Amino acid sequence: MDRLQLQLHSARRQFAEGLPLPAGLLPEPIERSWERSRAAGLSPWQTRLAQDHMDVQPLTEADSQLAACVQPELERLWELIGDSHWMLFCVNPDNRIVQTRKPAGIDGPLSALHIGRRVSEADVGTTAPACTLMDGLPAIVAGNQHYLQEFAEFFCVSVPLRGVNGDLLGALDLTGIGTRNAGTMLERLKHAALATENNFFLKMQGCRILELQHDPRLLGSPLQALLAVHDDGTVHAANRAAQQLLGVPSYRPERLTLDQLFDCPSHNGLDGSTQLLALADGSRLYGRLLPQPTAKARSLRPSSTTLGSDRRVNARFEDACKAVAGNLPVLITGPTGSGKEVFAKALHAHCCPQAPFVAINCAALPESLIEAELFGYTEGSFTGARKGGAMGLMESAGNGILLLDEIGDMPLPLQSRLLRALQERQITRVGSTSTVPLKAHVIAATHKDLASLVSSGGFREDLFYRLDGMRVALPALEHRLDKAQLIDSFFQRPGVPPLAPEARRQLQVYHWPGNLRQLENVARLVGVLAVGEPCIGMRHLPDELQCGAIAVSGNLADATRDVIERVLLAHSGNVSAAAKELGISRTTLYKRLARLGSQ
Ligand SMILES: Nc1ncnc2c1ncn2[C@@H]1O[C@H](COP(=O)(O)OP(=O)(O)OP(=O)(O)O)[C@@H](O)[C@H]1O
Numbered sequence: 353m354d355r356l357q358l359q360l361h362s363a364r365r366q367f368a369e370g371l372p373l374p375a376g377l378l379p380e381p382i383e384r385s386w387e388r389s390r391a392a393g394l395s396p397w398q399t400r401l402a403q404d405h406m407d408v409q410p411l412t413e414a415d416s417q418l419a420a421c422v423q424p425e426l427e428r429l430w431e432l433i434g435d436s437h438w439m440l441f442c443v444n445p446d447n448r449i450v451q452t453r454k455p456a457g458i459d460g461p462l463s464a465l466h467i468g469r470r471v472s473e474a475d476v477g478t479t480a481p482a483c484t485l486m487d488g489l490p491a492i493v494a495g496n497q498h499y500l501q502e503f504a505e506f507f508c509v510s511v512p513l514r515g516v517n518g519d520l521l522g523a524l525d526l527t528g529i530g531t532r533n534a535g536t537m538l539e540r541l542k543h544a545a546l547a548t549e550n551n552f553f554l555k556m557q558g559c560r561i562l563e564l565q566h567d568p569r570l571l572g573s574p575l576q577a578l579l580a581v582h583d584d585g586t587v588h589a590a591n592r593a594a595q596q597l598l599g600v601p602s603y604r605p606e607r608l609t610l611d612q613l614f615d616c617p618s619h620n621g622l623d624g625s626t627q628l629l630a631l632a633d634g635s636r637l638y639g640r641l642l643p644q645p646t647a648k649a650r651s652l653r654p655s656s657t658t659l660g661s662d663r664r665v666n667a668r669f670e671d672a673c674k675a676v677a678g679n680l681p682v683l684i685t686g687p688t689g690s691g692k693e694v695f696a697k698a699l700h701a702h703c704c705p706q707a708p709f710v711a712i713n714c715a716a717l718p719e720s721l722i723e724a725e726l727f728g729y730t731e732g733s734f735t736g737a738r739k740g741g742a743m744g745l746m747e748s749a750g751n752g753i754l755l756l757d758e759i760g761d762m763p764l765p766l767q768s769r770l771l772r773a774l775q776e777r778q779i780t781r782v783g784s785t786s787t788v789p790l791k792a793h794v795i796a797a798t799h800k801d802l803a804s805l806v807s808s809g810g811f812r813e814d815l816f817y818r819l820d821g822m823r824v825a826l827p828a829l830e831h832r833l834d835k836a837q838l839i840d841s842f843f844q845r846p847g848v849p850p851l852a853p854e855a856r857r858q859l860q861v862y863h864w865p866g867n868l869r870q871l872e873n874v875a876r877l878v879g880v881l882a883v884g885e886p887c888i889g890m891r892h893l894p895d896e897l898q899c900g901a902i903a904v905s906g907n908l909a910d911a912t913r914d915v916i917e918r919v920l921l922a923h924s925g926n927v928s929a930a931a932k933e934l935g936i937s938r939t940t941l942y943k944r945l946a947r948l949g950s951q
Pocket residue numbers: 658659660686687688689690691692693694695798799868869872
């Protein structure tokens with residue numbers, strides 16, 4: 353312990369006895385926080401973190417909104433600074449944790465910082481987020497600067513989050529055991545806070561959003577200036593960067609119009625393309641008016657949270673958007689319930705939301721009906737055919753998206769007809785000789801291994817290659833990089849109590865054979881069973897999750913060994929993948945295995 357930390361340690365004792373702190377020992381905001389902690393009746397020797405009966409509440413609607421806006425930014429930040437003894441979290445103005453990012457399977461004191469838990473000064477004494485919420489400023493609290501002795505090994509850095517009106521929405525925090533470069537961490541957190549604030553801004557309804565920057569490469573980045581403007585050109589709101597860049601006096605400027613900010617002709621005719629705009633003072637900025645003013649379309653901008661935050665899945669999504677734009681077919685594979693249809697719908701929402709989305713489940717329709725369903729038919733072409741005939745699904749997809757779901761179950765004779773239609777880009781209704789052009793983007797999905805089906809003669813090779821323009825292989829939930837966040841997000845719904853640490857751990861180590869569909873069902877069931885309870889415990893989980901639960905009541909080494917073995921097993925012994933899921937380095941995993949082996 354260095355000298356200052358030793359001094360703090362002994363000063364804490366005197367302070368607890370009612371004596372004042374030596375002048376200048378603590379930065380002023382932290383000293384004030386110690387005073388408040390003591391006034392709240394907290395003793396520095398109390399252990400508060402480990403107590404499970406602390407104030408834990410379900411998230412409110414506003415908390416869930418904050419959690420959704422901050423989640424992609426925590427994810428991005430975690431990629432840069434994530435480490436096994438550290439975590440990121442976001443608190444609301446009431447000091448309640450609404451979102452976290454931490455290593456999967458984390459144990460020790462950090463595991464007690466979970467969603468729904470309040471960590472105010474009255475609960476746990478001085479912390480960086482509590483100081484930030486009190487003063488509205490960034491804060492760093494290291495080691496013995498914490499009021500509670502229990503936090504003497506902790507290091508936390510925190511920055512404020514502001515809403516579209518400039519109001520304090522909460523704080524973003526990095527907490528861990530050890531030390532980090534505080535300046536670097538502060539800068540990274542500030543960057544993530546700006547990005548979170550912009551996410552809120554982009555969700556604003558009833559306005560168009562104008563992005564502005566000196567450097568066009570910074571458009572779309574957290575550093576861009578944003579103006580929300582009404583159709584008549586009045587400025588409704590300005591983000592922090594816009595206030596600095598354009599000299600706008602506040603988040604909600606009164607009676608400010610674009611004409612006052614820009615040289616008139618330059619902003620007329622603004623559209624989705626990047627344009628050089630002349631400011632009234634003669635300087636210039638790059639600007640771009642966002643094309644989709646609806647909240648739904650905006651939510652599909654780069655961090656496509658609809659699909660989760662697995663960067664491999666999101667990268668494939670971006671590629672698949674390009675494939676659709678280039679008229680290439682997309683083949684989505686992945687185990688049942690892994691989100692193939694959701695992926696196809698996200699492509700539709702992103703690429704052609706105004707056009708139809710038509711899905712046909714090739715496994716669910718009787719063979720005799722699929723042909724008429726797909727291609728349509730003419731009057732009298734079969735018994736029961738409708739008067740005047742009917743358009744088929746391929747035709748009704750227009751220039752939208754046609755999803756051929758469970759394509760691996762399509763009967764062979766129909767595969768030939770489908771192949772012909774795809775090759776010729778023409779649809780011939782059953783019973784007709786005339787054709788109509790096929791304009792839809794074709795996406796096929798299957799949980800089967802089509803290549804093996806081709807080898808065994810169950811699927812036409814030429815159709816396989818025709819559909820396989822671009823392959824997207826969705827991972828099982830077990831292997832998703834964002835498994836922990838997906839699980840948390842399914843359980844963080846308004847009115848649903850937070851997860852108790854043991855239940856959360858069990859959800860994380862479970863292998864989820866039914867993937868996202870099973871997770872969705874379990875979350876729905878548990879949400880109902882745990883209504884009115886302070887938290888979701890083991891007893892609320894269904895049997896399949898309770899069987900094989902980790903024996904946490906046994907000794908720690910056994911429980912750790914159990915978790916490591918399960919994760920290794922789930923990854924077929926792949927140490928790199930298991931270490932990634934456990935949130936530790938490969939070297940640490942090897943060391944733990946060696947240590948456990950000798951115990
Ligand atoms: N990224 C996601 N976030 C939240 N929920 C999701 C996500 N992806 C899928 N789901 C949910 O999981 C369930 C299964 O998704 P989906 O139907 O897309 O899977 P699938 O792979 O097409 O399944 P199948 O192979 O059985 O047809 C759906 O109820 C869906 O709402």
